[in-house]
Amino acid sequence: MPPAIDDIAAQISLTPYQALGIPLALFGAVFLALGAQFQHRGVAKVEASHGSGAKAGLSIRELRALLGRPSWVVGTVMLGLAIVLQLASLRIAPLLVVQPLGAIALVITSIVNARATKTPLDGLAIRAIALCIGGVGVFVAIAAFTATERPIREPQLLIILSVLAVVTVVLGTVFLMKRRSANAIFYILAAGVLYGFVATLAKVVLNRIFTGNFEWLTMLCIVALLAAAALGAYFVQTAYSVGSPDLVIAGLTVVDPIVAVSIGIVVLGEAAQAPLLAMIAFLVAGAVAVIGVFQLAKHHPQTVR
Numbered sequence: 175m176p177p178a179i180d181d182i183a184a185q186i187s188l189t190p191y192q193a194l195g196i197p198l199a200l201f202g203a204v205f206l207a208l209g210a211q212f213q214h215r216g217v218a219k220v221e222a223s224h225g226s227g228a229k230a231g232l233s234i235r236e237l238r239a240l241l242g243r244p245s246w247v248v249g250t251v252m253l254g255l256a257i258v259l260q261l262a263s264l265r266i267a268p269l270l271v272v273q274p275l276g277a278i279a280l281v282i283t284s285i286v287n288a289r290a291t292k293t294p295l296d297g298l299a300i301r302a303i304a305l306c307i308g309g310v311g312v313f314v315a316i317a318a319f320t321a322t323e324r325p326i327r328e329p330q331l332l333i334i335l336s337v338l339a340v341v342t343v344v345l346g347t348v349f350l351m352k353r354r355s356a357n358a359i360f361y362i363l364a365a366g367v368l369y370g371f372v373a374t375l376a377k378v379v380l381n382r383i384f385t386g387n388f389e390w391l392t393m394l395c396i397v398a399l400l401a402a403a404a405l406g407a408y409f410v411q412t413a414y415s416v417g418s419p420d421l422v423i424a425g426l427t428v429v430d431p432i433v434a435v436s437i438g439i440v441v442l443g444e445a446a447q448a449p450l451l452a453m454i455a456f457l458v459a460g461a462v463a464v465i466g467v468f469q470l471a472k473h474h475p476q477t478v479r
Contacts, residue, residue, distance in 0.1 A: 210423050263275075283423045299470060306467060308463075341368070363467075368402045375399040
């Protein structure tokens, strides 16, 4: 084989142990898709019975009511399993192999939701889904081939925590000011951004725990992780009340990995050796994926209705 092909094969060749990451990621995508559908069903029922009709975010009363909806509880358990499986797959297999598999959740969710609601997807919605999957797939693939994983030093970790604090304040302020006019796109993008930080911090915490480096900064990361995950979860539940589940999954499977990889590029310098062409491809692929989310929000039959 030519040298370039040899290099690619070397990067993606898997040991039997690493290959276990593929079924773990696939099962995680299935649980993510089904969990989103069940949670959406639970939120819709709570909105119908307890909602005021105002698109102002879920109230405390509605959040309590969700705990009594079996469909929402089942969906939450499935999402919890999806998170565990995805973290496990990333722990044992290369990013290139398992990360793009999360996009399968969007395909599954779109099919399941179309059948459940008897709302077939038209050509524009299908094209938007293809843009989401293709864009994020190319983005992550380029990252996997050009980025080099480096240990996170304490100054870099403090930068990540500081940026997360600023992002949380900004999103919280916008939510309080625009909660009665905010649409599904705001909630989806906000949740995706927060979950991108959650994924980064989860990786940091796992690495520190496995290496026995458990000190005050690790505890601070855990607190920040839980706070960002809680706010992101609230935005996701609110997005279910104003958007379709496949639109929510599209936003999360696009924005989450883009934010996580961007943190690695900008803060951690993991793409410092990447050529200019790769950096341009990063921007183009990310833009295509995000455009797909906006197009899906615009053309999805449930959103249009």
